[in-house]
Amino acid sequence: MKIAEVSKKFDISSDTLRYYERIGLLPHVSRNKSGIRDYTEEDCKWIEFVKCMRSAGLPIEVLIEYVGLFQQGDETIEARKELLIEQRNELKRKMEETKKILQRLDYKIDSYEHALLEKEKRLKRF
Amino acid sequence: MKIAEVSKKFDISSDTLRYYERIGLLPHVSRNKSGIRDYTEEDCKWIEFVKCMRSAGLPIEVLIEYVGLFQQGDETIEARKELLIEQRNELKRKMEETKKILQRLDYKIDSYEHALLEKEKRLKRF
DNA sequence: CTCCATTTTGAAGTAAACTCTAAGTGCGAT
DNA sequence: ATCGCACTTAGAGTTTACTTCAAAATGGAG
Numbered sequence: 393m394k395i396a397e398v399s400k401k402f403d404i405s406s407d408t409l410r411y412y413e414r415i416g417l418l419p420h421v422s423r424n425k426s427g428i429r430d431y432t433e434e435d436c437k438w439i440e441f442v443k444c445m446r447s448a449g450l451p452i453e454v455l456i457e458y459v460g461l462f463q464q465g466d467e468t469i470e471a472r473k474e475l476l477i478e479q480r481n482e483l484k485r486k487m488e489e490t491k492k493i494l495q496r497l498d499y500k501i502d503s504y505e506h507a508l509l510e511k512e513k514r515l516k517r518f
Numbered sequence: 519m520k521i522a523e524v525s526k527k528f529d530i531s532s533d534t535l536r537y538y539e540r541i542g543l544l545p546h547v548s549r550n551k552s553g554i555r556d557y558t559e560e561d562c563k564w565i566e567f568v569k570c571m572r573s574a575g576l577p578i579e580v581l582i583e584y585v586g587l588f589q590q591g592d593e594t595i596e597a598r599k600e601l602l603i604e605q606r607n608e609l610k611r612k613m614e615e616t617k618k619i620l621q622r623l624d625y626k627i628d629s630y631e632h633a634l635l636e637k638e639k640r641l642k643r644f
Numbered sequence: 645c646t647c648c649a650t651t652t653t654g655a656a657g658t659a660a661a662c663t664c665t666a667a668g669t670g671c672g673a674t
Numbered sequence: 675a676t677c678g679c680a681c682t683t684a685g686a687g688t689t690t691a692c693t694t695c696a697a698a699a700t701g702g703a704g
Contacts (some may be wrong), residue, residue, distance in 0.1 A: 394650080395651070396650070405692085405693080406651085408691090408692065410652090411691080414654095415691095423652095426652095426699080426700060427651085427652060427653095427700085428652075428699095428701090444619060447615065448619040451690095466637070469633050470630075470634060472630060473627055473631065476623055476626055477627055479623065480624065480627065483616060483620055483623070484620065486616070487616050487617070489573065489574070490612070490613050491613070493570060493573075494606060494609055494613070497605065497609070501599055501602050501603055501606065504595055504596075504598060507592075507595050508599065511595065520681080521680085521681070522680065531663075532680090532681085533664075534661085534662065536682090536683090537661080537662060538662095552670055552671090552681090552682090553681080553682060554669095554681055577660095578660080578661070
């Protein structure tokens with residue numbers, strides 16, 4: 393698969409794909425004899441994984457570390473697991489916070505609802 | 519309250535407080551006769567609100583709009599409510615996505631757990 | 645073979661959200 | 675009254691995460 397195809401498939405610009413590879417957020421993609429990237433299924437899985445984790449807000453730095461550990465082989469399974477657990481905990485924490493903020497928004501919206509009703513009442517009075 | 523106090527209270531740097539005010543993310547804070555900011559309780563409530571909403575990822579731009587609407591008075595109650603509803607929906611959407619990603623992380627962590635057990639088994643065999 | 649779109653690289657540019665600097669003012673403590 | 679720290683402003687600088695650019699090479703259609 394060439395870069396344009398992959399770009400379309402994941403809705404990530406070619407530039408970003410090259411950038412991700414350059415900074416080590418994706419493992420090196422192999423090239424054909426003339427130096428053009430030829431993405432494998434494996435590469436695509438990484439891209440999908442990275443896109444997903446980025447969308448959840450995992451920092452690029454952490455994902456680079458994960459890719460790095462992965463490339464070092466089986467010796468890093470424990471470390472990778474720990475990294476994922478840490479990120480999961482962080483995500484859970486964020487979700488709890490978001491829940492609270494949602495409640496707060498609900499409350500505020502409700503207040504506005506009441507304010508609007510009051511306003512209407514006052515208008516009808518005349 | 520002077521800026522240093524407020525900064526400490528909310529753990530937001532003085533620079534950031536001034537910056538927020540400058541871009542309209544906070545209503546104008548009144549100054550004493552010698553030009554030094556004197557934050558009221560009202561100001562503090564705004565800061566707390568902004569900090570909270572920013573932490574949930576609401577864009578600065580949207581919050582600036584909200585502050586702007588607020589300053590225009592009661593005519594904008596409806597618009598403010600709509601703005602909050604939109605942000606709430608967006609937040610809900612994000613939370614659903616985060617939930618899915620949490621599941622995925624759980625699954626991945628579990629896989630690593632199994633991989634580690636397998637590794638241990640292999641070691642014990644010899 | 646000729647075009648023209650696509651790809652390559654390294655490097656420079658951009659947007660958002662701060663963060664810092666410079667140059668100056670104000671005020672409590674010694 | 676003067677030291678020194680907190681405050682002021684305007685504006686420059688930084689960081690993160692891309693994005694664009696420039697110049698050269700490749701690849702497929704006609």
